[in-house]
Amino acid sequence: MKRIQLERWSGQLLSPRTRLCCLRQWNQSTPHIGSRRLQSGIGAEVSEVLEEEESIRPIRAGEFASPPPEAAARSAKLAALHARLALPKKLPLQTMARALVDLSADPDPQFNNTALSQVGGSLISAYVSEWLLCHYPRLPMTVLFAANYAYQGPSTLTKIGKEWGVETAAYPGSEVDPGLLQFNKLTPGSKVPSLGVSTRPDYAGFYRRGISSRVVYDDEFGDQIKFPEKDTVTEPVKQPTDMAYSNFVKAVVGSIYIHAGRSAARSFVHAHILSRHLAIGSLFQFKTPVRELARLCEREEFEFPVARILSETGRHSRSPVFVVGIFSGEDKLAEGAGPNLSEARVRAAVSALKAWYLYSPGSNTRVPSEMEEMGAKPWTPVHIDMGEIIH
Amino acid sequence: MTVLGIRKATSGQNGVGAFILQCKRLDFHYCDWAGSSKGMNAFLRSSLAKFAAANPQVEMTVSPRPKKHPVIIGHYINGREKAICVRGLEPGQILKKAELLRDANGEKLKKVTKPVKSLNESVRGIWSPFHGGGIKV
Structure with a gap:
C-alpha cells in the first residue's frame, strides 16, 4: 500500500508560517530557540521571502491578531496542556498554540486552526464512522447519524475540550497566553450567524430531503453542509463557544496526524473520543414499532409475531401491570411491562x-x-446488513 | 422512516482510554519575612524545580503573599480549587501536601459507600414480581 507523504502534507498545511511581518521579527532575533525551531522545516523558502520583503512592511509590536509563535515556547499553560494530553514529542508547542487560535480570532488562514481542524475533523469522522459501522452493523441510518453526533458532534467535542482543562481567553490578541483558547465570543442573546447556503444541488425547497439523499449530500450527522456566500465578509466573525471548542479538538487531532502520523492520530481518537460512554439503545425513537416488527419477521421469514399476555396484576386496581411477550412461533422475541395491554405490547415490540x-x-x-x-x-470481511426494515 | 435518532452526547470516563490529571494548576504563595514561610521558602528553593519537572502536566506558579501564611492552592478541571495552608511545615511535609493536591480530583470530599459506580444498566435488571416462580405465602 502506498503511504501518504507526511512531510509533503505538513508542508502544505504548516508552511504558512510566512506572515511577512513575523518573518522580519524572526530574522532579527535569530538566536531565539522557538523561532529557530519553527524555521527549520521551511528554511530556504523563508529566507527568500525575507529578502524580498525586508523594506516593505514596518514592524509594530502587538499588531497581530494572535500570539506570536515564539510565545508558545514560554507558555506554561500550553506546555502543561501538551503534557496533560500525553501528546507525542514530535508535536511542537507552536503547532499546539496554532490549534488554539480560532478563525474568529485570527482570520489569516496561515495562523488559525482552520486547516488543522479540517484535517482532524475528517479523521475523527472516518474513525468514528468505521467503528460504529463495524460494531453496530444494523443501526438504522437515522440512529447512525445520531450516534455519530453523540460521539463527535460539537457538544461532545466541547465537553472533551473542557475536560482537557482548556480555558477561553476573554478576548483574542497577541498578548494573550497561547495556552488559552482564543476566539471572538458571540455575545449572549445575539443571533447565531448563518453559515451560508447549502451545498446540495437540490437546494430548492420543493425537494424532499430524505435519508438516502442525506447519506450522499449531507455531513456525518445528516445536517446540510453550508458554504459561505461570496460577498458577505464585512464584520469580524463571531463564534459560539461550542464551535470554537470543537474546532480546537479537531485541530489537535489534525496536528497529531501531521506531526506524528496516522497511527498516533488513530490511537488518540480511540483513547479520547471512542472510549467515551454512550448507551446507543437510548438513541432510538420508534413511531410504529409493532408494525415494524411484523415487517421484520416477514422479511426474515420468521413466523408472524404474536403478543401474548404473560402475567398481570391488579387489572381493576389503580395501578395495573401487564407483562406481554412477543412470540414468533415458539420463540419469545421480547417482553415488556406496562400499565395497559397495548402499552406493554408496544414496549415488547420496541425491545425486540x-x-x-x-x-x-x-x-x-x-x-x-x-x-x-x-x-x-x-482482512476478514465484516458483517454487512441488509438495511432498515421500513424506509 | 419509522425510527428517529435522538441527539445526545457521550459522557467521559476518565481513565478509560485516556487519563487526564484533574489538577491543572498549583499556586505556591510564600512570604519573605514571616517565620511560618521558612519551610516553604526552603521548599521553593530546593525541591520545587524537581517536583515541577516530575509533573509537567500541572502548571505551577510561585508568587509572594507578604505578611500572610504560606499556602498552596490547587486549581482543578471541574472549576473548583483547594487550598492548603502550610505554615510552619518542613519542606518534606510541604511536598506531601503538594502531592496530595496534585492527586486530588477537585471534588468535595465525600464518603464512598458503594464499591462500584457504573454508567451501565444493571445486567441482572430490576427485580420483577412476575418472574421466577413467585413467592408462596
Whole structure:
C-alpha cells in the first residue's frame, strides 16, 4: 500500500508560517530557540521571502491578531496542556498554540486552526464512522447519524475540550497566553450567524430531503453542509463557544496526524473520543414499532409475531401491570411491562426491535483502518446488513 | 422512516482510554519575612524545580503573599480549587501536601459507600414480581 507523504502534507498545511511581518521579527532575533525551531522545516523558502520583503512592511509590536509563535515556547499553560494530553514529542508547542487560535480570532488562514481542524475533523469522522459501522452493523441510518453526533458532534467535542482543562481567553490578541483558547465570543442573546447556503444541488425547497439523499449530500450527522456566500465578509466573525471548542479538538487531532502520523492520530481518537460512554439503545425513537416488527419477521421469514399476555396484576386496581411477550412461533422475541395491554405490547415490540438493531459482532471486531498498520493480519470481511426494515 | 435518532452526547470516563490529571494548576504563595514561610521558602528553593519537572502536566506558579501564611492552592478541571495552608511545615511535609493536591480530583470530599459506580444498566435488571416462580405465602 502506498503511504501518504507526511512531510509533503505538513508542508502544505504548516508552511504558512510566512506572515511577512513575523518573518522580519524572526530574522532579527535569530538566536531565539522557538523561532529557530519553527524555521527549520521551511528554511530556504523563508529566507527568500525575507529578502524580498525586508523594506516593505514596518514592524509594530502587538499588531497581530494572535500570539506570536515564539510565545508558545514560554507558555506554561500550553506546555502543561501538551503534557496533560500525553501528546507525542514530535508535536511542537507552536503547532499546539496554532490549534488554539480560532478563525474568529485570527482570520489569516496561515495562523488559525482552520486547516488543522479540517484535517482532524475528517479523521475523527472516518474513525468514528468505521467503528460504529463495524460494531453496530444494523443501526438504522437515522440512529447512525445520531450516534455519530453523540460521539463527535460539537457538544461532545466541547465537553472533551473542557475536560482537557482548556480555558477561553476573554478576548483574542497577541498578548494573550497561547495556552488559552482564543476566539471572538458571540455575545449572549445575539443571533447565531448563518453559515451560508447549502451545498446540495437540490437546494430548492420543493425537494424532499430524505435519508438516502442525506447519506450522499449531507455531513456525518445528516445536517446540510453550508458554504459561505461570496460577498458577505464585512464584520469580524463571531463564534459560539461550542464551535470554537470543537474546532480546537479537531485541530489537535489534525496536528497529531501531521506531526506524528496516522497511527498516533488513530490511537488518540480511540483513547479520547471512542472510549467515551454512550448507551446507543437510548438513541432510538420508534413511531410504529409493532408494525415494524411484523415487517421484520416477514422479511426474515420468521413466523408472524404474536403478543401474548404473560402475567398481570391488579387489572381493576389503580395501578395495573401487564407483562406481554412477543412470540414468533415458539420463540419469545421480547417482553415488556406496562400499565395497559397495548402499552406493554408496544414496549415488547420496541425491545425486540432494539435487540435486532443493536446486534454487535463483539468488541473485538476489526475496523478497516487496522489494515493500515504494518504487518496486519489479512482482512476478514465484516458483517454487512441488509438495511432498515421500513424506509 | 419509522425510527428517529435522538441527539445526545457521550459522557467521559476518565481513565478509560485516556487519563487526564484533574489538577491543572498549583499556586505556591510564600512570604519573605514571616517565620511560618521558612519551610516553604526552603521548599521553593530546593525541591520545587524537581517536583515541577516530575509533573509537567500541572502548571505551577510561585508568587509572594507578604505578611500572610504560606499556602498552596490547587486549581482543578471541574472549576473548583483547594487550598492548603502550610505554615510552619518542613519542606518534606510541604511536598506531601503538594502531592496530595496534585492527586486530588477537585471534588468535595465525600464518603464512598458503594464499591462500584457504573454508567451501565444493571445486567441482572430490576427485580420483577412476575418472574421466577413467585413467592408462596
